[in-house]
Amino acid sequence: MSKSTLNTQKSATDGPSLNPKFKAGRRPQLTIEELASGIGVGDMKALSMAITLVESTVADDIAKGQELIRLVRKDGTVAQRIGVTGVPGVGKSTFLENFGMYILESDPEAKIAVLAIDPSSTKTGGSILGDKTRMVTLSHHPRAFIRPSASGGSLGGVARATKEALLLCESAGFTHVFVETVGVGQSETTVAQLVDAFLFLAMPGTGDELQGIKKGIMEMADIIAINKSEGGNAPAAKRTKQDLSRALQLVGDHDFDWTPPITLISALAQEGFEELALSLDQYFRHAKSQGWLEEKRKRQELYWFEQGVQNGLHELLLANPKWKSTYDGLKESVTKGDLSPFVATRTLLEELKKGMV
Ligand SMILES: Nc1nc2c(ncn2[C@@H]2O[C@H](COP(=O)(O)OP(=O)(O)OP(=O)(O)O)[C@@H](O)[C@H]2O)c(=O)[nH]1
Ligand SMILES: [Mg+2]
Numbered sequence: 001m002s003k004s005t006l007n008t009q010k011s012a013t014d015g016p017s018l019n020p021k022f023k024a025g026r027r028p029q030l031t032i033e034e035l036a037s038g039i040g041v042g043d044m045k046a047l048s049m050a051i052t053l054v055e056s057t058v059a060d061d062i063a064k065g066q067e068l069i070r071l072v073r074k075d076g077t078v079a080q081r082i083g084v085t086g087v088p089g090v091g092k093s094t095f096l097e098n099f100g101m102y103i104l105e106s107d108p109e110a111k112i113a114v115l116a117i118d119p120s121s122t123k124t125g126g127s128i129l130g131d132k133t134r135m136v137t138l139s140h141h142p143r144a145f146i147r148p149s150a151s152g153g154s155l156g157g158v159a160r161a162t163k164e165a166l167l168l169c170e171s172a173g174f175t176h177v178f179v180e181t182v183g184v185g186q187s188e189t190t191v192a193q194l195v196d197a198f199l200f201l202a203m204p205g206t207g208d209e210l211q212g213i214k215k216g217i218m219e220m221a222d223i224i225a226i227n228k229s230e231g232g233n234a235p236a237a238k239r240t241k242q243d244l245s246r247a248l249q250l251v252g253d254h255d256f257d258w259t260p261p262i263t264l265i266s267a268l269a270q271e272g273f274e275e276l277a278l279s280l281d282q283y284f285r286h287a288k289s290q291g292w293l294e295e296k297r298k299r300q301e302l303y304w305f306e307q308g309v310q311n312g313l314h315e316l317l318l319a320n321p322k323w324k325s326t327y328d329g330l331k332e333s334v335t336k337g338d339l340s341p342f343v344a345t346r347t348l349l350e351e352l353k354k355g356m357v
Helices: 032-040 044-055 059-072 092-106 128-134 136-142 153-171 187-192 208-212 215-219 231-251 273-289 292-319 321-336 339-356
Strands: 078-084 112-117 146-147 175-183 195-203 223-226 262-263
Touching: 032 044, 032 059, 032 153, 032 195, 032 208, 044 059, 044 146, 044 153, 059 187, 078 092, 078 187, 078 273, 092 112, 092 136, 092 273, 112 153, 112 187, 136 146, 153 175, 153 292, 187 215, 195 215, 208 223, 215 231, 223 231, 223 273, 223 321, 231 262, 273 292, 292 321, 321 339
Parallel strands: 078 175, 078 195, 112 146, 112 175, 195 223, 223 262
Antiparallel strands: none
């Protein structure tokens, strides 16, 4: 990225930063106000820089990032936030590439952002390049923005960065923000707490693998699509649809009056997109009319507050050498089986209370 001044004109070449290793330190020196106004006019370079800023774990950057979020934050539900999950290889990236293009082609006003969240990236670096190369057409589209997952730091940190990236995309005028889970891990819950609609991609199967689908995912799903349903896979896909609808009945009621629709699609052959787009549209219209979208976002804010407090308290605890040594000692006793986790917790809390008075 050049050191030139901020270009606030929209242009087809204003793509996302292609260098995932781009570091905050090399960011051109733009003021927070300049970044905010760039985002306000949909400048993707400004957006990209802003996301790099909110991903940074440097204390000074965190403060600046918070100020930026405060400046750009808009009220109301302006973008459709859609989470896309499913086992590795189910076709999430192929789906986003082709369904993203489908939306852009059917609606000239649509602007699509794709964010990826990868809890395993804190260790491995994730499949950042894989996704970049898989979404070639979409990544070159002037109304699309693809951002690889934040890496480094804790899952909590990655989630916070993704949440803020989402707000930034929304402020930049994106109509659809997709959050894709990359890699394996416990990212589904995180994604479910970031989005309005949780789209679960499944695959046609023999039926046995249904047991492998976590019950939690079925509970979180707002929309289900069975990918790879083209051609010879169609009969198996239909059976999977029946199995999944039975499984849905078992998980009980959705949080609000909504039964997740199940659509057969092929991300590769671009089939079933119209029906899926209709399902998504119905979901959003229904959720809005019931006041559910607003309610859901409020609950999510509370969830992230709770998460922040929990993580923060934990960090505070470990930052104090005396408490850390008590904590480590108790942890060892639990590992050895000398203390039950409950007794150890109580002991730790008693120690903390003593330290507070
Ligand atoms: N037959 C068929 N293959 C598909 C379809 N969608 C995706 N694939 C193929 O499935 C493989 C995995 O697709 P990806 O889009 O990379 O899957 P993913 O879920 O993003 O995978 P991870 O990022 O590794 O979690 C690729 O070889 C795709 O070409 C489909 O609709 N039909
Ligand atoms: Mg992928």
